[in-house]
Amino acid sequence: MNEIQNYSRSPYGFLLQGSLEIYSLSLYYMCLEYEQKPDFFKKYMTRPHFIRSLRLTNCDSPLRHSPVFLRCRENFPQVIFMHRNFRIVPQIMFGSGSFNQLEDVLKPKRVTGGGFMVFIIDDVFSGKELEKRLPMRGKDLLVPVDVTHEPKTKLIDELVVKIRHYAPVNPDGVIGIGGGSTMDIAKAVSLMLTNPGSSADYQGWDLIETPAIYHVGIPTLAGTGAEISRTCILTGPVKKLGINSDYTLFDQLILDPELIEGVPQDQWFYTGMDCFIHNIESLHGCMLNSFSKAYGEKSLELCREVFVDNHPESAEKLMMASYFGGMSIAYSQVGACHALSYGISYVLGIHHGIGCCIAMNVLEDIYPEGVAEFHDMMKRHNINLPKIMPEDISREDMELMITTTLNLEPLWENCLGKEWRTQMPRERVEAYFRRM
């Protein structure tokens, strides 16, 4: 039993904690296990319980044509291929000026007599043109949010209390207008209005039980992929981790390239690079399948049109790149750069996009071509990355940064394979931080 438990701590063990009861292995690791521990494998494959629950994920890896896999499959015909049932935002409006149609979109959703909508908007727009264009009607509630710091579970809980005090019924909808942080706040609030307790209770995978309030995402920054992801990243009392669930996904997106046209150059670049990095990490990872690959490759091409060619339709292209990049990682995984960026974001409070750039800047040994391309793009746009000043970071904080980074097991496994721990000792992580 112990052995099985240990075994199931491999690849997807982390992902599955607290969610599925079944045990999954990616095809890659199954081949590895089968080659390295054939007796162990045989022993448990012939136990009925184990056989029923062993399901193979990422079966589209080219490994499925490998002799070791074909041999393994022949010996164990009971192995079940397992693919994720991938939920997608079901309704999308794309195009310059589509923001003007928000009123039409919300109209059929105003179902509660005397009910209301909640507009959660980045407070950078307070008093600005965009805020005035919101189709606020009747008792609709405007909630400007300060996203100087990335969203905390405490903020979500406070917003939910605020909305509950505002009216005795739940709103008919929650509309998030802003960058990745605002998207995440809107997603989290729409979930917590229908699920009891604190948002911190749901940081993890598939812990949400009740569907969210109808929620709409309207990005004003492109690159994070938050508009299409099944998570909303929150900093809780003990961890930075998202509420991952199918209910987290928006019900409707409005992708209006006009909204991202006035973004300051630095912010535009850092957020766009988040998307570029998603693609590099997804395409170089071992969790890639043909679905992720098609989206990731096209997203990368679009990034190049934006950041290298300065294409005249850059806003449209970047918005599509962000959407495609999000679709790519949603069916695969990010990697080393995101893992390192989480460490510096959690401890130093650095924003996600810029944190990713700071991390990417020192990862030429892992993603040589991607980092070279990243440096070229930085140069073309005269970007001077801030330094994180490692000499000012206390020993304790440095250890916390390293621990936070190394805890992101699926990211490292996607990047370096199952034996990643031997390749990524704490010293190597620290060395990256010291060069940032």
Next chain:
Amino acid sequence: MNEIQNYSRSPYGFLLQGSLEIYSLSLYYMCLEYEQKPDFFKKYMTRPHFIRSLRLTNCDSPLRHSPVFLRCRENFPQVIFMHRNFRIVPQIMFGSGSFNQLEDVLKPKRVTGGGFMVFIIDDVFSGKELEKRLPMRGKDLLVPVDVTHEPKTKLIDELVVKIRHYAPVNPDGVIGIGGGSTMDIAKAVSLMLTNPGSSADYQGWDLIETPAIYHVGIPTLAGTGAEISRTCILTGPVKKLGINSDYTLFDQLILDPELIEGVPQDQWFYTGMDCFIHNIESLHGCMLNSFSKAYGEKSLELCREVFVDNHPESAEKLMMASYFGGMSIAYSQVGACHALSYGISYVLGIHHGIGCCIAMNVLEDIYPEGVAEFHDMMKRHNINLPKIMPEDISREDMELMITTTLNLEPLWENCLGKEWRTQMPRERVEAYFRRM
């Protein structure tokens, strides 16, 4: 009033019949009208009713940067940009062997006590391995369908009667397993189980009022894009036209590349070319936006990997190409090749994929590069296209073919622009047919 009516017969008039009450113009045509009839435009733009209802579609055309548009917009700030709110199949499972998970997918949908599922399967699989792998439980009903001829509204109505006789309650789900025709039958049956009358009553745009029965698509051929489209093409007593609605879309797709691996070479090629042609038509059309473009360009690349490079992961690539191609045309439109193919399909009963190839073969004056590439792919795969023998076609049938083809106004407008009628007289259409 007459003038307005005439005016609204332009681009989207055809699409809007029987559906939206609003009047829409694509940006392209608005610019054209504004330049050619400035007085007319001004007159109606200052009438309140007209202003409220003039909405601009396809606003992502590069024309939005053109001086004529910027001038027009400045003079008429009340013009509303109008983008389609695009519905997408919300749940997708992708990967080799994913068909094995159909049982898991259906389990939570079996909600009626003593209820049943309907499996609609191409009868080419009768008695075969795939049929045996269907997770039939309890009172589930197997419905093999003969798709030698493309589906007729009469067939749909008969299947609905059959299912109603089989049980006093509606099924919990309809699962379609097969090529484009089988997909279309499953979509139509799931709609007609909840909507009264004959399926012929709903051929058109957005005529369906009640949501369909939960329905799942499992393609065994790749290329048609039927798995993701919002239509199901049916031959009715008076026309070949789909039931176009958001309810037509599948609720779930299972894209298992293993299922398309045993397809006969000719059928594989013709169906794959349907996808290649979708991309050529979408990318060369004036209804293209950045969303359609990103999907169409990537789909075209994937087609080349399959039909030129013979990539080892061809089945996965072609399945993704079909999905992306479908997404591309869903937000834009097909063109001349599909218009001609509908003519020969309707009158001569030629299957859609092969009809498209026969039409593409003679369209070098409209799509020179696309047709050259198509010829190259035919050669690589030793394809000998059948001839349609125009000398054996009666004068009456020839006229009907021409009329059917020219009735597809949106397709021609997408291909040749608003003045397409002057470019495509009946004689030119007949000349294409005579060369097929």
